Amino acid sequence: MSQRKIIHIDMDAFYASVEQRDRPEYRGRPIAVGYDGPRGVVATASYEARPYGVHSALSSVLAKRLCPELIFVPARFDVYKAVSRQIRAIFGEYTELVEPLSLDEAFLDVSHVRSATLVAREIKAHILAETGLTASAGISVNKMLAKIASDYRKPDGLFTIPPERIEEFVAGLPVERFFGIGEVTAEKMHRLGIRTGADLRLWNEAALVQQFGKAGHSYYGYARGIDEREVTPNRVRKSLGAETTFAEDTDDRERLRLELSAVREEVWNRVMRHEFRGKTVVLKLKFDNFRQITRSKTLFTPVDSAETLRRVSEELLAAADFHGRKIRLIGLTVGNSPEACPECVQLRFDFGNPET
Structure with a gap:
């Protein structure tokens, strides 16, 4: 089985950052989103407040004591939800496999792309351009490692844990950084002499289960950088595709044709591997201003050969008007399977304008 490529995107101090974006007078100042009262709790603190020890779930009274200059801002959840929808729409431009964890974070399975790190960098830039907010991204081969990586260089961070570094990285990781190990569990581990991933790896699976119950199975895997959980968007797959983001934007059609060839080979391999039947071939081009077309x-019968896919994809590329812009990403998808859309048999061209 081919190795997964997982991205974890986590917005930086999301609620507080939205407030600082919308209220210039809050920028550069310590703020907390929440209720400033005797029974109030901090929902999110800006990065200016965090050096004082102010963090989410802290009582407002204690937060004010730690940081007398702290500004409390009432939560505007309707605004946060609207921004979250913007961000999720951006995720959807890169993969169907998106698993939101909350309004401000999600896992993305981008196993279909050549470089997950380039895609993560692209997503961060796209979010900033679209919303004015920064996000941190973690990239690795599974959810556990990707989530750890996203927290590694906050704010506005990007950190990749490649396969060849996993063993070394996990060995030096404090157990508190592992997914699902909270304060109470970490304290118990410390009492048992388990402080790092290397310590955790010395324990066999049966002993961990005996000490920590069913969670011991996961801890055994985590100590070895193993996490088999899939990104689960709870949607039926209706297409298979692949794409690649370029290190430098280009309008060279010959280079684009060569890049398309590599993407097409990956798409065809996935179509064959999954025995997927789709009638519609979609070419995606993303421009240097993040607009895309x-x-x-749509064919009368499902794509049945690599040659058919080559012919149709090259026709689509040749017909594409770049409108004087350079390309930063090229993608190809086979979709519209007969099972998902039995009535879709017509020929269709989508002529979007990258300037709109």
Whole structure:
């Protein structure tokens, strides 16, 4: 089985950052989103407040004591939800496999792309351009490692844990940083002499289960950088695709044709591996201003050969008008399977304008 490529995106101090974006007078100042009262609790603190020890779930009274200059801002959840929808729409441009964890974080499975790190960098830039907010991204081969990585260089961070570094990285990791190990569990581990991933790896699975119950199975895997959980968007897959983001934008059609060839080979391999039947071929081009167009063609019968996919994809690329802009990403998808859409048999072209 091919190795997964997982991205964890986590917005930086999300609620507080939205407030600082919308209220210039809050920028650069310590703020807390929450209720300033005897029974109030901090929902999110800005990065200016965190050096004082102010953090989410802290009582407002204690937060004010730690940081007398702290400004409390009432939560505006309707605004946060609207921004979250913007961000999720951006995720959807890169993969169907998105698993939101909350309004401000999600896992993305981008196993179909050549470089998950380039895609993560692209997503961060896209979020900033679209919302004015920064996000941190972690990239690795599973959810556990990706989530750890996203917290590694906050704020506005990007950190990749490649396969060849997993063993070394996990060995030096404090147990508090592992997924699902909270304060109480960490304290118990410390009492048992387990302080790092290397310590945890010395324990066999049966002993961990005896000490920590069913969670011991997960801890055994985590100590070895193993996490088999899939990104679960709870949606039926209707397409298979692949794409690649370029290190430098280009309008060279010959280079784009070569890049498309590599993407197409990956798509065809996935179509064959999953025995997927789709009638619609979609070419995606993303421009240097983050706008994108698609060109699609729906056949009367499912794509049945690599040659058919080559012919149709090259026709779509040749017909695409770049409107004088350079390309930063090219993608190809086979979708519209007969099972998902039995009535979709017509020929269709999508002529979007990248300037709109």
